[in-house]
Amino acid sequence: QSVLTQPPSASGTPGQGVTISCSGSSSNIGSNSVHWYQHLPGTAPKLLIYRDDRRPSGVPDRFSGSKSGTSASLAISGLRSEDEADYYCAAWDDSLSTWLFGGGTKLTVL
Amino acid sequence: EVQLVESGGDLVQPGGSLRLSCAASGFIFSNYWMYWVRQPPGKGLVWVSRIKNDGSGTTYADSAKGRFTISRDNAKNTLYLQMSSLRAEDTAVYYCVRGREGAFDIWGQGTMVTVSS
Numbered sequence: 053q054s055v056l057t058q059p060p061s062a063s064g065t066p067g068q069g070v071t072i073s074c075s076g077s078s079s080n081i082g083s084n085s086v087h088w089y090q091h092l093p094g095t096a097p098k099l100l101i102y103r104d105d106r107r108p109s110g111v112p113d114r115f116s117g118s119k120s121g122t123s124a125s126l127a128i129s130g131l132r133s134e135d136e137a138d139y140y141c142a143a144w145d146d147s148l149s150t151w152l153f154g155g156g157t158k159l160t161v162l
Numbered sequence: 163e164v165q166l167v168e169s170g171g172d173l174v175q176p177g178g179s180l181r182l183s184c185a186a187s188g189f190i191f192s193n194y195w196m197y198w199v200r201q202p203p204g205k206g207l208v209w210v211s212r213i214k215n216d217g218s219g220t221t222y223a224d225s226a227k228g229r230f231t232i233s234r235d236n237a238k239n240t241l242y243l244q245m246s247s248l249r250a251e252d253t254a255v256y257y258c259v260r261g262r263e264g265a266f267d268i269w270g271q272g273t274m275v276t277v278s279s
Contacts, residue, residue, distance in 0.1 A: 087265040089207070096272065097207065097257070102265035140207050142266070150223055151197075151209035 056080065056141055058154035065162045069129040072157045074141030076122050080152055084144045086124040088117055091138045091156075100139070101126060128159075136161045164188035164268055166258045171273030178248050182273060184241040184258030189268075192216070192236040195261040198243050200254035201272075210256070211243065225251075248277045 057075040064070040074086065088101040099108055101117035104124065116127045124143075128135055141154040170182040182198070198210040211232040212221045220232050231244040241258055253276050260268040 085264050089266070091207070096269040097266075098269070099265055099267045102263050102267070106263075108267065138206075142207075142209075144264075149221070151212075153207040153209065156206040 055145065055148070056143065056152050056154035058139075058141060058157045060155065061158045061160065063160040063162055064128075064131045066131055066133065068131050069127065070131060070159065071128075072126045072139050072141075072159070074124045074126070074154050076124075076143060076152070078122055079147035080122075080143040080145040081119065081124055082122040083146055086117070086119055087142045088115075088124075088126045089140045089142065091140065093138070097140070131161050133161050135159060164260075166260065166268055166270035168256065168258045168270045168273035171256065171275045173276045173278065174248055175279050176249060176277055178277070179244070179246040180248065180275060182243040182245070182256055182258075182275070184243075184270060186239045186241065186258075186260070189260070191234075191239040196232075196234060196241045197259040197261055197266060198232060198241075199257045199259050199266065199269075200252075200275075201257070202251070202254040207257075208254075212261070213241070245275070248275075250277050253277050 085103040089097045090100045091097040104119040105117045114129045118125050138156045140156045145152050165187045167185045174180050197212045213232045229247045233242045255272040257272045258270040259266040
């Protein structure tokens with residue numbers, strides 16, 4: 053069981069929006085930046101959001117991140133079939149002195 | 163093109179050793195902290211180890227402490243992970259990752275390590 057908690061699955065239809073949550077604690081999300089990764093099986097994971105809400109160049113503005121207290125969220129608007137992937141949140145944990153990943157959320161575009 | 167290419171993954175018996183390599187290109191390797199992250203079959207991503215840009219400091223996940231050693235050769239633009247006393251639970255795809263702005267911004271394609279008799 054991961055210290056960062058994500059829903060195991062999420063779904064939406066093309067054009068819809070979906071939000072994926074990531075719940076942590078004061079020693080990780082509450083005091084450090086959250087980053088989000090997109091992973092299609094068999095490929096290299098891709099950085100989607102860094103430092104809570106910043107998008108790397110090349111990432112569409114359909115993807116956005118937010119954080120409040122000890123929770124963070126990844127929002128995807130205008131769903132497309134190519135968004136079907138696993139999504140992971142990550143943060144440094146000050147108490148454990150380790151990088152933590154959420155358990156991952158499998159997004160299905162119906 | 164910024165690229166990380168892992169190699170060295172193999173089938174190894176429990177208790178055995180293996181060294182993974184990661185060749186970096188397209189960026190100034192010596193400027194960046196580097197990481198290893200793994201993904202066991204059917205499971206999520208797990209951070210393994212980190213090394214500072216000049217090799218002066220290393221950090222390990224509890225699962226890797228005492229058994230794995232991360233190192234780098236900045237002259238060869240190469241990152242390494244020496245793994246010993248391997249266990250079945252070390253079976254995973256191992257990714258070489260660049261750190262930037264506190265995040266893991268560039269990932270390799272991964273190399274598969276299987277620990278089995």
